[in-house]
Amino acid sequence: MMRNNSLLNGEYSRMQQTTRKECPVFIAFLAVACTVFAGLGDWKTLNDAYGALPKVIVLGTIVCAFLCFLVTADFAKIRKAIGYFPIFLLMIAVYTLVSLYIWITDLSQTASISRAGQKILFQTIVIIYCVFMCYLFEDRAINYMFFSMCATNAAIILLEMPKYGFVESISSVVTCLITFGEAEGFVRALEIHDITFLFGQFFIYYMMFAPKGSKPEKRIRRLGVILSVFFMLVGLKRSVLPAVLFVCVFVKLVRKARKPGKFIMATGISLFLFFYLYLYLTRNGILVAFLESLGVDMMGRDVLWKLPNDYYELSPLWKGLGFEGVTDLVNIWYSNGLINHPFPLHNDILKIFIELGALGFTLWAGINYILYPSYWMKQHDTETGLLYIAILAYMTVTYLTDNTAFYFWSCIGLKLIPMSYSYRIREKLKQVRWKAPTPDEAMNEIRLIEMGE
Template identity: 25%
Template sequence: MPILIIWIILAIFKLLKNKFIFTKDELIIKELFILFIIPKIVIHTYSIILFILGFTDYITRNTQTYMILLSAFSILYLFKKDVIKYTIRALIISFSIVLIYNITAYGINTIPEMFMFLFTGDLRYDNSARLYEVHDYTLALGYIIIYYLFIKKKFTNKDLLPMYIIFVYMLLGYKRIEVLALLMIIIYVYISKFFVNKFKLYKFISYISIFLSYIFIWSLSEGVFFELIEKMGINTMGRNYYYNVIISLTNFNPLFLGFGRNWVTHSLINQYSYLNVAGLHSDILKYFAECGFIGFGLWLWFYLVKILKIIEKRYGYRAAFSYHILTLYTFILYYTDNIETYFVCQFIYTILIVKTCIDEKMHV
């Protein structure tokens, strides 16, 4: 958190030094900051109203959410054109430190054991696999792979080495939902090439994503999800217990108002501390529980449909395409993880979108 505050302060100093005069690319950063912060303020305000009216017993300052967004846009404002390059280098260095430490502390054999676990699922190698599962860093690597495969305009031989390193580190970290999400995005982009009006396809898939999110909540509410997981023998790493506790406190009907922002985390830490977990590991369920039936739908619609339309109108098709696939990847991860509060994931998601919008508007 302290380092995030430093970036924000530096951005404020630059803003004051420039007397709030923005260049063309800085105006785009400003426009997108307003667009991205609106839903966060609306949800926070809604949560305060729920508390005032007595529908919830918890109110949050929502500091982490605002800090993540403010710091991401502050770094964009400070570094602009080089922000992606520096971010990729920082990711590689960070994961390399983890790699060197694990090899030094636990031995070089942890690497082949990790890959044995990856390809065989043999639980004898589970401990080695966990050493490289650096949650937010691992999941964030998927964004960079999408960037290299589909977003980066000029892919050169210089990009091959960092892309391969990122790919290998992603495999070492091995998050099942990340691998699934990447495969789905790759297949989807390939299939979309056969459509003439791609933007209509993007909107259609966005609405399908909203529908599937409600189906997921319904399946939890009716117990279908838990039965299916049990029959398939899938190891949810305890998620089924967390999900069952939270979904039992909600109602799958339009009259369910939700409990307000960050109520889920607060409840898991306090009332349900016996679960020994602070994060629900499903941002989809978390937002349903906190925003309510209708608020949940509005949250989905704003991110999956509304922002997509705005970006397409203001910054063009390619920017909309980038936003669409990055957001789909994010929402797939939302099903089984705490991506919404992972700084590295949210930071990379944000900078890739904003940088693409700047490039398209400035015809870079």
């Protein structure tokens, strides 16, 4: 029977190669170009001039998807891709409805409406981009996005190089790599927070999940790991390397567990509950005191995390200030001279609780850490759920002391990587799906049984 299954799987693989409608090369080039040009918006020169506006270029993937559909007319493929919209738009609904409730019931909190609308819009663009990239490239969308981001970072390096000169630039990069991220000048100008955090997600995928069944797959996997490490170091995010390595160990432990699905859900629930303890420790200064006792340089976070205490209550009845409400608080502190620069809060867990209230925060954490892992496992496969929780666990480390929860490219990676990976899982499930034997196959099996085989 195993021989028959192997034959069927081999036949299916050959059939898949001949029947899968590939995205035409010129459309693939347009999609990659949209990603690269949108990514260039994170170059400090363009970012200072245009802000987040260049990111809108990723909407060009809608045009690419439309052109691809005109060429392939594959209705099943578009239905599969669009099927991801509802589960991810659920979070957009939470942001919108909770904030509307806060603003309607407390008109004093409406100053942040325009910024909140912009942030919700960009989070919606994130979902649109992920869905249509997966429509265009399916399980290869990860590779297309990864190499697009590599091209973006390489372009930024080349654009910055004339300011410092070739020799000084190369010397700065070498120093950065040798000293594990300590550098000034040229490399300091390459510090791109969002894209650098994204390469941490790619490292987890290529190190632990990328296919390696063929030589081309092994080559892409090795290249993915090497380039991810390089761009993480050049991006001056040394802290992400221990985080991604810890997550890789976590993945190995989950795979060895007797029931990995339950291990994944237990991880999500544990993080969900931990956040409430974290909020308590932060509000009461216990966390800051503990970190300072270890000699950790808080870099001003000790001051920032105390300032909101008079503006919120750690209570299940806390209603919230509304989406982007903390930004208003930061501007007030800056105007009053409490801080010398309008720094972000650098604590997304605290920020989301203050803005969305106890109910909104519970929904945010519950959907991300409990609902989504369950969705990936039940609708696709345990490995897809593991990939999602692994990336989320890595990003959670940054949520605790940084402001990455709504970073554009990091949010794309958190959705697109498991989404694209789920296409590969779907194909595997199709291959092993049982098929009734033909009369000839049934007779052959009976003869084998009678012969004692």
